[in-house]
Amino acid sequence: MEELHSLAKAYDQEDELREFRNQFHIPTDDQGKEKIYFCGNSLGLQPKSVAGAVEKELENWRTKGVEGHFAEPEPWWTYHKKLKKPLAHLTGAKEHEVVAMNNLTTNLHLLMATFYQPTAERYRIIIEAGAFPSDQYAAESQVRWHGLDPQEALVELRPRLEEEILRTDDILRTIEQYRDTLALVMLPGIQYYTGQFFDLQAIAQAAHQAGAKVGYDLAHAIGNVPMQLHEWNVDFAVWCSYKYLNSGPGNTGGAFVHERYAEDTDLPRLAGWWGYREEDRFQMKPGFKPMYGVDGWQLSNANILPMAAQRAALEVSEQAGMEQLRKKSLKLTGFLEQCIRAFDPNRKYIRIITPENPEERGCQLSLVFSQQGKQVFEKLTQSGIIVDWREPSVIRVAPAPLYNTFTEVYRFSEILRETLS
Ligand SMILES: Cc1ncc(COP(=O)(O)O)c(C=O)c1O
Secondary structure: OOOHHHHHHHHHHHHHHHHHHHHHHEEEEEOOOEEEEOOOOOOOOOEEEEHHHHHHHHHHHHHHHHHOOOOOOOHHHHHHHHHHHHHHHHOOOOOHHHEEEOOOHHHHHHHHHHHHOOOOOEEEEEEEOOOHHHHHHHHHHHHHHOOOOOHHHHEEEEEOOOOOOOOOOHHHHHHHHHHOOOOEEEEOOOOOOOEEEEHHHHHHHHHHHOEEEEEEOOOOOOOOOOOOOOOOOOOOOEEOOOOOOOOOOOOOOOEEEEEHHHHOOOOOOOOOOOHHHHHHHHHHOOOOEEEEEEHHHOOOOOHOOOHHHHHHHHHHHHHHHHHHHHHHHHHHHHHHHHHHHHHOOOOEEEOOOOOOOOHEOOOOEEEEEEEHHHHHHHHHHHOEEEEEEEEOEEEEEOOOOOOOHHHHHHHHHHHHHHOOO
């Protein structure tokens, strides 16, 4: 194991992103000792710049009151636009295709209201059987909202018997199988439980060939893996910003709508005043005229305090760059796998259900223990390691390239080995 320790130290030394850790607050125990935080897949850590950014807007509010809405140089009424550039970089989109607004599930409903328009012929939605509950509830309630039966309208994808992850071929085959009745394919970018990164391009292509729309939940993908939503022709996508974007608990989510819908004012949508054309929004006229691009789906004026935090957090990701983040992430997660396999080469204690192929996963590895997984999780927590437990049987471990180190991965694997023995 000493070899792995030396390797970890060498990797840390040559890590081009190593200084970024200093830009984050690392949680500590009662004695002030830093914990090992591998839970950025659930809630990213707080960048040190966030407090100042929020304080600045509190100050604006304190000193300007309502005039802050239009006060130069950074009026609140256009504040959401400050987030567009980094969000476009992270998703592989044009700036008018992305917007920060609402929360993930709200955005999912809003965009399904536009892109799920069932007809007598086309009414089915393909979704995973193991989808995150909020997505399941959203899809099911949308189907019922349209007066349809979820049993009939929802097609649930399941892994094959004795398998944990969905095969791309099986997804494509299912799309083909339902091609005549399919309205929408709605899948995650990265599956929250297994950590599987789906082939978003191939799925989008197949959905379109079948005459359906495609929408993705990028909660676990944004800031974790590079994407090209524009080029892949994705119809819509939604995300939250509190995981790999480090914006803070429950912070504002975001949405992508492809450019080809930017000027389509006939699309059915649930509208609000913030989606109305900017140039005459404040004339308060009846009759909704949407803004160009995804901004036309906004409902309400921007929530400035959370967005100030998000803006500061996005600047950190922007400085690092998605390409560099991915490069380090591949190495970091690969090293985690290597360390686990070094003490459990025959998978006697731990099964990793995340795909082995690094191209098919992000930061996260999902570990299933042959016995007493929950107790292992509790022991790790007592040892100052923050990972998470997901029912029924998984510990999710996600070293984040912005603030985690190779030495932490090594120490984690040592504590895990000791816990198991
Ligand atoms: C994959 C996935 N989808 C949806 C959600 C729900 O997000 P929100 O509560 O922001 O609507 C989460 C939250 O963790 C998630 O992980």
